[in-house]
Each structure stands twice: as C-alpha cells, then as structure tokens.
Amino acid sequence: EIIAAIEGLMKDPAVGHPLKGKRVLVxxxxxxxxxxxxRYISNHSSGKQGHAIAKAAAEAGAEVTLVTGPVSLADPVGVTVVHVESARDMLAAVEAALPADIAVFAAAVADWRVASVADNKLKKGAGGPPSLAFVENPDILATIAKHGSKRPQLVVGFAAETEAVVDNARAKLARKGCDLIVANDVAPGTGTFGGDANTVHLVTPDSVETWDRQSKDGVARALVTRLAEMIAKA
Amino acid sequence: EIIAAIEGLMKDPAVGHPLKGKRVLVxxxxxxxxxxxxRYISNHSSGKQGHAIAKAAAEAGAEVTLVTGPVSLADPVGVTVVHVESARDMLAAVEAALPADIAVFAAAVADWRVASVADNKLKKGAGGPPSLAFVENPDILATIAKHGSKRPQLVVGFAAETEAVVDNARAKLARKGCDLIVANDVAPGTGTFGGDANTVHLVTPDSVETWDRQSKDGVARALVTRLAEMIAKA
Incomplete structure (x- = not known):
C-alpha cells in the first residue's frame, strides 16, 4: 500500500508542483x-542565481516571467523571458509583467545612473578626465513592495553585501517593505558573483536563517519550496 | 603542369602562411x-574583431599572443591567450608579450579609471549619489608605438568612433605614432559593437581606404594579408 500511496501522491498535480496556478515574476x-x-556602468552579477530561481519556480508548476539584464546564460526553458539593459527598462518590464503572486528581485540593479548621457563618445581632450554626476535610479523592489493593489502577495528582495551582511539585510527589509530578504556575501574571495555556489541568509521581520553553502540551483529549489509554503499559509 | 605548379606552391611553406616565423600580438x-x-565601468566591445584577427594571424602561420579583456568568446585555437580585466593589467600583459613583429591593438581600452576605488560596496545613503572622479589610464597603443628598442615593426591601432570617423582616426594616427589605424563607426544603429559585420577605413599617414562592409572574419583575413604585405616590403 506504500506504493499505492506514492502513486496516489504522484497523480495529485499539487505534489511536486506546489506553485501550480501561481504567477511568479523573477x-x-x-x-x-x-x-x-x-561606455556603461555595470556590476559583476552573472544572473546564475536569478535564472536558477526562475527555472525552479517553473519546475514547481508556476507560470514564470523572468526579466533579465545582460547575461551570458541561456533563457531557461518554459519561462517567459524579457531582456532589458537599464534599471528604468527593468522597472517598466516588471510593471508590465504584473499581476503576480510572488515576485523575486534577484537582479543586481544599478542604484545610480549617469545624470546626463553623452550623445557621442566622450573624447580624451585637453580638459582631462570628465567627472560624472549621478542620479538615483528607481528602486524596483520598494516600488513593487509598496504598489498597493498590484503588490504581489509575496515580495522577495536580494541583498548583495560585502560587509555587515545580515545587519544591512535587516535594514533593507524594513526600508523596502518586502516580506523576505535573501542576503548573500559578495565580497571578493567569496566567489559568489559569477560562481556556482552561494551562502545565503533568509531574513524576515522576525527571523534570520543561515543556509549551508550550496549550489545556486540548490538555493533556488529550497527558496521556491519555502515560498510555496509561505504562500500556502498566507 | 598546372597541377604540378599548384602542388609545388602548396609545398612551399610561405604560401598560405605569409606570417610564418613572425610574432603577432593582438x-x-x-x-x-x-x-x-x-561595480565597474566597461564598454560594448564584444571582442569579435580582435579575436578574428588573432585567429587569422595564426592561420597565416604567425605565433600569436592574444591579450583579451572579459568577453564571452572561446579562446581561438592555436593562440596563446592572456585574460585581463583593467587597462593597467592589459598594458602589463602586452609588455610581457613583447618582442613582437606586429602588434594589433583592437581592444576597446578604457581611457579613464576611477580615481579611488572603494574597498566596500558604495551604499545608497542620505548624502545622495556619489560623484566619481577619474584619472587617465595608460595609453597602451601610444606606449608601445613609442617604445624605442621594443617597438614592433608594425603597430596597428583601432579607432571606435561615433562621429567624424576618418578625421578622428587621422588625428589618432599622428598622435599615437602608429603605422595604421583601422577606424570603425560604432554609432548606435550601425550594429558594429557586438555584431558580426564591420565597415572599416584603413588610415595610414598618406592614404585612406574604405573597405566594403563584410564579416569581422573577412576584415580579419584581409587585414592580415595587408599586414603580411606591409611587413614583407618594410
């Protein structure tokens, strides 16, 4: 009867597909x-963690939209992928992808952009190097977490920190108004940016959980399982 | 006897290998x-043109060292490849690769670097966006073109311009002290940066030649043939 029970479970579409019927934005x-x-300003994010989460959510049965900056990764199978460049493009694509039940903001979005973008290539001249002034980019995580009627039920942020990882993540959680922060240490030497493994801390308003170092695919699957539990309880 | 003549030519190692015995740095x-x-500053160079030149030079029989910034291209077969990040790293790798008979500087080297690099990730704070000050990077092309005893016999620069392409290239040729500038128009809409085709102008002290738009592999082979002719005449 054990086999029969397992067969019964396997026929239940909810088992193994805990996000069936849910819309997930990553x-x-x-x-x-x-x-x-x-010329442009960018950062060392490879997209491996975000792409792995999109893939894991699709495998968990969700309808997934992935909004991604420039990476050298293939589009995950079974996922709707939108390619963008700048933070403002990313916000527009994210808003166009709403509504969603769960939104996971794993992108490393530039906090700042250059205040006035030159129409032509800046030349080396007698005046010496230029000095660039910056303006703040829209805060995609906070915008969506405070979106009112269109706010996804679960809003998850990522924090890439090089120091005081958990303290910075707690502050970010409160400031942004999201439900969960996945904090990772991207200091040089950790190999997190660009690497295949990740050590993450899950920070909620009343808890901090540190997961053992594991592959980014492993982090993605465990995170998706956790999000399915959270949304089932909510 | 035509066949015999062809067979004779094919046995001649110089035919089809016009750069045999030459050291080429790209x-x-x-x-x-x-x-x-x-965070970092970079530019839209894909490395396709430079890598194609390294491959074409190796196919022409040269001993090739390719010094490359971060690209998503495979290392060309039969070429010694040195991977670098910053302009200063690139200059050091180039100097270490000398002597060479021909040097082709196809990299899009940052003219400027940030004056003081932060040890930790810059945070969004009450003070608003930072303002970055820059200092000029070493000029790799000019440094090597004016290198005295270690100057390669042929020094070739590239000019990536968005306006006044040929005029800027002529000025660059004079200023840098190189033998040839390959000028290409990288204005948005040309598709040159990242694309597979290129329209180039060959600028020497006393001539400008515009080549038909063709694949970057085609440009590479034609350029290598030209360089072999130039070095044979010199």
Missing part, C-alpha cells in the same frame, strides 16, 4: 547604465 | 575598470 542579472554610446 | 575586447568590489 528579475536577474546586472543592469547596464550608459555613460555615452559605447 | 589585444581584444573591452577592459573593466572597478568602481567598488561589485
């Missing part, structure tokens, strides 16, 4: 902020 | 200049 990768037509 | 790709441990 952001991934870096953004690129132009300086002039050839 | 740079390729963008450089990345750090802002802090996670």
């Amino acid at each position: 952001t991934s990768g870096p953004t690129r902020e132009p300086i002039d037509p050839v | 740079t390729s790709g963008p450089t990345r200049e750090p802002i802090d441990p996670v």
Whole structure:
C-alpha cells in the first residue's frame, strides 16, 4: 500500500508542483547604465542565481516571467523571458509583467545612473578626465513592495553585501517593505558573483536563517519550496 | 603542369602562411575598470574583431599572443591567450608579450579609471549619489608605438568612433605614432559593437581606404594579408 500511496501522491498535480496556478515574476542579472554610446556602468552579477530561481519556480508548476539584464546564460526553458539593459527598462518590464503572486528581485540593479548621457563618445581632450554626476535610479523592489493593489502577495528582495551582511539585510527589509530578504556575501574571495555556489541568509521581520553553502540551483529549489509554503499559509 | 605548379606552391611553406616565423600580438575586447568590489565601468566591445584577427594571424602561420579583456568568446585555437580585466593589467600583459613583429591593438581600452576605488560596496545613503572622479589610464597603443628598442615593426591601432570617423582616426594616427589605424563607426544603429559585420577605413599617414562592409572574419583575413604585405616590403 506504500506504493499505492506514492502513486496516489504522484497523480495529485499539487505534489511536486506546489506553485501550480501561481504567477511568479523573477528579475536577474546586472543592469547596464550608459555613460555615452559605447561606455556603461555595470556590476559583476552573472544572473546564475536569478535564472536558477526562475527555472525552479517553473519546475514547481508556476507560470514564470523572468526579466533579465545582460547575461551570458541561456533563457531557461518554459519561462517567459524579457531582456532589458537599464534599471528604468527593468522597472517598466516588471510593471508590465504584473499581476503576480510572488515576485523575486534577484537582479543586481544599478542604484545610480549617469545624470546626463553623452550623445557621442566622450573624447580624451585637453580638459582631462570628465567627472560624472549621478542620479538615483528607481528602486524596483520598494516600488513593487509598496504598489498597493498590484503588490504581489509575496515580495522577495536580494541583498548583495560585502560587509555587515545580515545587519544591512535587516535594514533593507524594513526600508523596502518586502516580506523576505535573501542576503548573500559578495565580497571578493567569496566567489559568489559569477560562481556556482552561494551562502545565503533568509531574513524576515522576525527571523534570520543561515543556509549551508550550496549550489545556486540548490538555493533556488529550497527558496521556491519555502515560498510555496509561505504562500500556502498566507 | 598546372597541377604540378599548384602542388609545388602548396609545398612551399610561405604560401598560405605569409606570417610564418613572425610574432603577432593582438589585444581584444573591452577592459573593466572597478568602481567598488561589485561595480565597474566597461564598454560594448564584444571582442569579435580582435579575436578574428588573432585567429587569422595564426592561420597565416604567425605565433600569436592574444591579450583579451572579459568577453564571452572561446579562446581561438592555436593562440596563446592572456585574460585581463583593467587597462593597467592589459598594458602589463602586452609588455610581457613583447618582442613582437606586429602588434594589433583592437581592444576597446578604457581611457579613464576611477580615481579611488572603494574597498566596500558604495551604499545608497542620505548624502545622495556619489560623484566619481577619474584619472587617465595608460595609453597602451601610444606606449608601445613609442617604445624605442621594443617597438614592433608594425603597430596597428583601432579607432571606435561615433562621429567624424576618418578625421578622428587621422588625428589618432599622428598622435599615437602608429603605422595604421583601422577606424570603425560604432554609432548606435550601425550594429558594429557586438555584431558580426564591420565597415572599416584603413588610415595610414598618406592614404585612406574604405573597405566594403563584410564579416569581422573577412576584415580579419584581409587585414592580415595587408599586414603580411606591409611587413614583407618594410
């Protein structure tokens, strides 16, 4: 009867597909902020963690939209993928992808962009190097977490920190108004940016949980399982 | 006897291998200049043109060293490849690769780097966006073109321009002290940066030649043939 029970479970579409019927939005990768037509500012995010989460959510039965900055990864199978460059493009694509039940903001979005982008390539001249002034980019995580009627039921942020990882993540959770922060240490030497493994801390308003170092795929599957539990309880 | 003649030519190692016995140094790709441990400044160079030149030079019989910034291209077969990030790293790798008979500087090297790189990730704070000050990077092309005893016999620069392409290239040729500038128009809409085709102008002290738009592999083979002719005449 054990086999019969297992067969019964396997026929239940909810088992193994805990996110069936749910819409999940994931952001991934870096953004690129132009300086002039050839130069840009970016960051070392590879998109591996965000892409792995999109894949794991699709495998868990969700209808997934992945909004990604420029990465050298293949589009995950079974996922709707929207490719963007700048933070402002990413926000527009995220808003276009709503409504969603769960939103996971794993992209490393540029906090700032260059205040005035040059129409032509900046030249080396007698005046010496230029000095760039910046303006703040829209805060995609906070915008969506405070979206009112269109706020997804679960809003998850990522924090890429090089120091005081958990303290910075707690502050970010409160400031942004999200439900969960996945904090990872991206200091040089950790190999997190660009690497295949990740050590993460799950920070909620009343708890901090540190997961053993594991593959980004492993983090993705465990996170998706956790999100399915949270949304089932909510 | 035509066949015999062809067979004779094919046995001649110089035919089809016009750079046999020559050392060729090629740079390729963008450089990345750090802002802090996670952010950097880079540019849209894909490395396709530089890598194609390294491959074409190797196929022409040369002993090739390719010094490349971060690209998502495979290392060309039969070429010694050195991977670097910043302009200063690239200059050091180029100097270490000398002497060479021909040097082709196809990399899109950052003209400037951030004056003081932050040890930790810059945080969004009450003070608003940071303002970045820059200092000029070493000029790899000019340094090697004016290297005295170690100057390669032929020094070739690239100019990526968005306006006044040929005029800027002529000025660059004079200023840098190189033998040939390959100028290409990388304005948005040309598809040159990242694309597979290129329209180039060959600028020497006393001529400008515009080549039909063709694949970057085609440009590479034609350029290598030209360089072999130039070095044979010199």
